[in-house]
Structures are given as C-alpha cells and as structure tokens.
Amino acid sequence: MILEMRDIVKEYTLGRTASRVLDHVNLTVEEGEYLAIMGPSGSGKTTLLNLIGCLDVPTSGSYVFAGRDVTKLSQKQLADLRNREIGFVFQFFYLLANMNAIENVALPLLYQGVHKKERMERAAEALRTVGLEDRMKYRPDQLSGGQSQRVAIARAIAARPRLLLADEPTGALDSQSGAQVMDIFDMLHRSGSSIVMITHDRNVAARADKIRTICDGVLAEEAVENE
Numbered sequence: 132m133i134l135e136m137r138d139i140v141k142e143y144t145l146g147r148t149a150s151r152v153l154d155h156v157n158l159t160v161e162e163g164e165y166l167a168i169m170g171p172s173g174s175g176k177t178t179l180l181n182l183i184g185c186l187d188v189p190t191s192g193s194y195v196f197a198g199r200d201v202t203k204l205s206q207k208q209l210a211d212l213r214n215r216e217i218g219f220v221f222q223f224f225y226l227l228a229n230m231n232a233i234e235n236v237a238l239p240l241l242y243q244g245v246h247k248k249e250r251m252e253r254a255a256e257a258l259r260t261v262g263l264e265d266r267m268k269y270r271p272d273q274l275s276g277g278q279s280q281r282v283a284i285a286r287a288i289a290a291r292p293r294l295l296l297a298d299e300p301t302g303a304l305d306s307q308s309g310a311q312v313m314d315i316f317d318m319l320h321r322s323g324s325s326i327v328m329i330t331h332d333r334n335v336a337a338r339a340d341k342i343r344t345i346c347d348g349v350l351a352e353e354a355v356e357n358e
C-alpha cells in the first residue's frame with residue numbers, strides 16, 4: 132500500500148466562518164494502482180489532491196504515506212517527502228519560461244542534490260520516455276501545449292516518484308494532444324507507476340483501473356472498477 136487516509140476533514144476558515152471542504156474522506160492507494168477521481172467543480176478534488184501530495188495538511192484525520200504518519204512530519208520533512216516520492220502534473224504546466232525543456236525537467240533533481248551529469252542524463256531519459264528527445268533544448272514558448280504537458284510529465288517522473296498525481300492534465304489541451312498525454316499515462320501505468328488523476332472527463336477516467344467520485348467534499352466509498 133502506498134497511502135492510507137482515514138477520516139480526513141479539511142476546513143477553511145474565512146473570517147469567523149469555517150467551511151468544510153472535505154468531509155471524512157477515506158482513501159487507500161495500492162502500489163501500481165491507477166485511480167481516477169471525478170466530481171463537479173468545487174467538490175474538493177484539488178483540495179484532496181493537495182493533501183495527498185502533502186502540499187497541504189488536513190484539519191483532522193490520519194494520513195499515512197509510505198509507512199510514515201504525514202500529520203507528524205515537519206515542514207522540512209514534508210518538502211523532502213514531496214520532492215522525492217511524489218510527482219505532480221497540473222492543468223497548466225508551470226514550466227519555467229527562462230529554462231529549456233531539459234533544464235525544467237532536471238530542476239527537481241537539483242533540489243535532491245543529484246549531480247549535474249546524472250541530472251542531465253535522467254532528464255534526457257524522462258524526455259525520451261514522453262517522446263520529446265527532439266525538443267530538449269526548446270523553451271516553453273517554443274513548445275505546443277501538448278508538448279509542454281509532456282515536458283511537465285517528464286519533470287514529474289524524472290525523480291522516479293512512488294506516486295504520480297495529476298490534476299486535470301488534459302483540461303487545457305485539444306483532444307489530440309490530450310489523447311497523447313493519456314497514452315503516456317497508460318504507458319507509465321503499464322510500467323508500474325502508481326497514479327491518482329483528477330478529471331472531469333469520463334473518457335479520461337475510463338482509462339484508470341478504478342474511478343471514485345466526490346461530491347460536496349464526500350468521497351463515495353464504492354469505486355467503479357474499469358475493465
């Protein structure tokens with residue numbers, strides 16, 4: 132098992148009122164699983180993904196990631212865990228504009244203290260995995276949206292994370308680029324990656340092993356198992 136959340140509650144306090152955005156969420160993700168989470172806008176999907184990815188901490192509940200009690204880690208330990216164990220792919224790629232593709236992909240490895248030669252080798256390998264070996268020196272403004280997302284995926288996998296998280300990774304792409312990105316996730320899944328993906332798109336969710344739905348902060352206990 133990669134992670135287990137029990138009774139997770141997340142509340143945001145604005146002024147004097149607290150609003151509950153996640154309501155007693157239970158979630159486990161197994162090694163090698165590909166899980167899609169679907170739900171309407173504002174239902175708490177990004178909030179949940181941010182908690183899974185240790186970008187934020189729950190108001191209450193227990194969260195164990197790779198055998199570690201996340202709620203007991205310091206900010207430094209959380210940052211370390213995120214950097215080493217979790218890869219993120221967002222709707223809008225967040226590539227650094229003044230760096231080319233390979234530099235963007237190599238950057239998280241720098242924070243891990245990987246030496247330059249190995250950083251570049253691993254970044255190049257990740258770019259080959261997403262089919263961009265001919266675009267390594269291109270800057271983000273010289274790449275299409277689909278290519279930019281593939282660079283972002285390469286960046287997410289370069290550190291060989293235990294878990295890959297994606298928040299609407301095809302949301303900003305045309306259907307053809309979206310299909311290419313989905314093929315890459317399929318390939319990563321076949322090669323053993325564990326993936327949690329948020330999507331509005333039924334066709335995208337249908338490629339996962341399982342779908343769970345969230346509505347008003349309540350994650351349905353039962354999962355739909357895909358063929």
Ligand SMILES: Nc1ncnc2c1ncn2[C@@H]1O[C@H](COP(=O)(O)OP(=O)(O)OP(=O)(O)O)[C@@H](O)[C@H]1O
Pocket residue numbers: 143144145152170171172173174175176177178179
């Ligand atoms: N930092 C915050 N402070 C206060 N409320 C927040 C904060 N972040 C999110 N919310 C509220 O939490 C609820 C869930 O937001 P979230 O971003 O998780 O939804 P979502 O399911 O990802 O929606 P979408 O599909 O539109 O991306 C929303 O009502 C939002 O207004």
Ligand SMILES: [Mg+2]
Pocket residue numbers: 176177178298
């Ligand atoms: Mg969202």
